[in-house]
Amino acid sequence: MAFFILLLIILCFLVSVRLFLYRTTLIYRLKKWGHWIEDQIHVHQSLKVPEFNGNNQENLFYRKVSTYLNSLSTIEDSDFTNIISGEKPNGIVLCLDDDQTIHDTFLGARVYWTNKVEKIEEKNLRKKTFLLKLKKKDKRRILQSYIQHIFRASEDIESRCKELKLYMNSETLSGDHGSIGRWRSVRLSHPATLETVAMDSDLKKKVKSDLEAFLKSKQYYHRLGRVWKRSYLLYGPSGTGKSSFIAAMAKFLSYDVYDIDLLKIKDDSDLKMLLLQTTSKSLIVVEDLDRFISSNSKAVSLSGILNFMDGILNSSCGDEKLMVFTMNSKEKIDPAILRPGRIDVHLYFPLCNFNSFRTLANNCLGVKDHKLFPQVEEIFQTGATMSPAEMSELMISNRGSPGRALRSVITALQINVDARVASTSTSVGGKNGMRLHHDGVLAVEKSSSLAETSSVLVMDSSCSVPVVKEFQKLYGLLRMKGSKKIGPSDQYSGSMERSR
Numbered sequence: 001m002a003f004f005i006l007l008l009i010i011l012c013f014l015v016s017v018r019l020f021l022y023r024t025t026l027i028y029r030l031k032k033w034g035h036w037i038e039d040q041i042h043v044h045q046s047l048k049v050p051e052f053n054g055n056n057q058e059n060l061f062y063r064k065v066s067t068y069l070n071s072l073s074t075i076e077d078s079d080f081t082n083i084i085s086g087e088k089p090n091g092i093v094l095c096l097d098d099d100q101t102i103h104d105t106f107l108g109a110r111v112y113w114t115n116k117v118e119k120i121e122e123k124n125l126r127k128k129t130f131l132l133k134l135k136k137k138d139k140r141r142i143l144q145s146y147i148q149h150i151f152r153a154s155e156d157i158e159s160r161c162k163e164l165k166l167y168m169n170s171e172t173l174s175g176d177h178g179s180i181g182r183w184r185s186v187r188l189s190h191p192a193t194l195e196t197v198a199m200d201s202d203l204k205k206k207v208k209s210d211l212e213a214f215l216k217s218k219q220y221y222h223r224l225g226r227v228w229k230r231s232y233l234l235y236g237p238s239g240t241g242k243s244s245f246i247a248a249m250a251k252f253l254s255y256d257v258y259d260i261d262l263l264k265i266k267d268d269s270d271l272k273m274l275l276l277q278t279t280s281k282s283l284i285v286v287e288d289l290d291r292f293i294s295s296n297s298k299a300v301s302l303s304g305i306l307n308f309m310d311g312i313l314n315s316s317c318g319d320e321k322l323m324v325f326t327m328n329s330k331e332k333i334d335p336a337i338l339r340p341g342r343i344d345v346h347l348y349f350p351l352c353n354f355n356s357f358r359t360l361a362n363n364c365l366g367v368k369d370h371k372l373f374p375q376v377e378e379i380f381q382t383g384a385t386m387s388p389a390e391m392s393e394l395m396i397s398n399r400g401s402p403g404r405a406l407r408s409v410i411t412a413l414q415i416n417v418d419a420r421v422a423s424t425s426t427s428v429g430g431k432n433g434m435r436l437h438h439d440g441v442l443a444v445e446k447s448s449s450l451a452e453t454s455s456v457l458v459m460d461s462s463c464s465v466p467v468v469k470e471f472q473k474l475y476g477l478l479r480m481k482g483s484k485k486i487g488p489s490d491q492y493s494g495s496m497e498r499s500r
Helices: 002-022 026-041 060-069 073-077 136-160 201-215 218-223 242-253 268-276 289-294 302-310 354-365 373-381 388-397 402-424
Strands: 044-050 081-085 092-096 101-106 109-120 125-135 165-169 183-187 229-235 256-259 282-286 321-327 345-348 434-436 442-444 455-457 468-470 495-498
Touching: 044 060, 044 136, 060 109, 060 125, 060 136, 073 092, 073 101, 101 136, 109 136, 125 136, 201 242, 229 242, 242 256, 242 282, 242 321, 268 302, 289 302, 289 321, 354 373, 354 388, 354 402, 373 402, 388 402
Parallel strands: 165 256, 229 321, 229 345, 256 282, 282 321
Antiparallel strands: 044 125, 081 092, 101 109, 109 125, 165 183, 345 495, 434 442, 455 468, 455 495
């Protein structure tokens, strides 16, 4: 009897010790010591996965490894783990901190990953590398299969929770060319989509069709011996929604955006190095190209811009890219920039006409029809116009009362008409309707109700393919001096035309 009592006491003691160990760090330390002893017995080999390769291009496998490691449950066992907000509301994401190590198990083999970060003080940069450590006896057995496992797992994670990034280039340091880490990124959270933009429905279908055809054209482009890329020119007055359209394209394609600021580039070579550091499945954007060219900046030459658009380097730094350039006007642009091959699709963003007004009224006010619509249409027919941004802001500011919002639009359009009449009153009379511009040059005055000439969408401007003519009547394309600016907003409408 005493024996059974003693045995029961021993069992209770062992259970208590076990519970104590699991509730303290002792069990964790014991396991860690056990693994350390095992590691001392075996010979290990280390493999590096740098963030950039020798040409300062992003190492795509580094991004795959980062996605994979941050999905492992063992990241919670790391001494330091970053907690950041995720894409979903109230969602969080765990990320491995600098110089921290976690373990993974594959086919019975235990491997270690360390997030090594080397700080380069003189250049204010951080050189990042993932260090893989595994037993040498396991390398031949598991390495190739493990790498394929990482690729498959990371691609599955990215497809389920793709988070688009907006990359911006940083300033070039003095005497430095193509230094690593020139791109800084934030999450692309712009709400615009192709479904919500204010664009003619037929034109929107053509835009979608063109983008969908591009996504499926890898073999076609390669069969032609061409790089799988496409170039868009978005042009039109300020406030017509060009930037929002870029965000909508990125979301539709599920591409990251690389926004290149030419003013932060030192010279042509620096521009080439930035291009090398972009990845496939991305939109490479240069905004306000006409302003940069007219500024006579000596940093990047016209030759450098042309080579950036379609030079041999452009052809060698990755497939599946869309290049997007924006301008307010292309009238004074060198034709060499606009030729097919450099620009495949021209997309015009006009000022508002009555059709785009109806779209904006539906988007901003939820109004598809109203008793004031005929009055608005009548004013548009007199030649009044306004940018979509200005009109949207008027509606948003008065969204509590659709009637008040529409009356504010009518007032602003009437001011535009009055300014046009006042300007016309200073014109020089004549049967051709000639008037004197502010700079003293005599010009022919066109009809106040202008029609956009036929425009075409070319599936591939360098090949002989059928084109679809798009006739779109536009009211009041003349922006008058007395037009009153209201405020920013991002809606647009447009028409596509063939590269000339």
